[in-house]
Amino acid sequence: MNIRKIRSATHQMPAGFSLIEIMAVLFIIGMILALVGPRVQNAWSTGKLTTTKSNLKSISQALDLYYMSIGHYPQQLQDLVEKPKGADAKNWTERFMESIPTDGWGNEFNYKKTPKDKNPYELYSYGPHGPDADSAEYISVWNDSKKDK
Secondary structure (H helix, E strand, O other): OHHHHHHHHHOOOOOOOOHHHHHHHHHHHHHHHHHHHHHHHHHHHHHHHHHHHHHHHHHHHHHHHHHHHHOOOOOOHHHHOOOOOHHHHHOOOOOOOOOOOOOOOOOOOEEEEOOOOOOOEEEEEOOOOHHHOOHHHOEEOOOOOEOOO
16 A cells, blocks of 8 residues: 555646647647638728728718708818808708717818819828828728729
């Protein structure tokens, strides 16, 4: 009986994981991240683009409502949420939007009236690269392609 106690005491495994086991787990985690990571990144980018297009459409609808109520498009987007000063104030009865949303990247939308162009106004986002982006990357309300400037 003493011999069994001596053998079991000398053959005990140390507690914890071996270096090989830890490396195997890290390898498996790395492979999962390599496979899933790009898909998550792509979904994130697609979500921001979809948010931007949706917000552009919402602002465009509010601009059209403003036009129907006041008779012309506003001077600035802020006129959709706050009563403008001057002649426009008399026909302005309520907000056309609760607030002006930002694009999917957190930037403000760009708006300007263009009465002599084919569209009465320009409304666009700079896109994922912000104000430093090339104009070919702008996302316009008038089409799904990029805005030409």
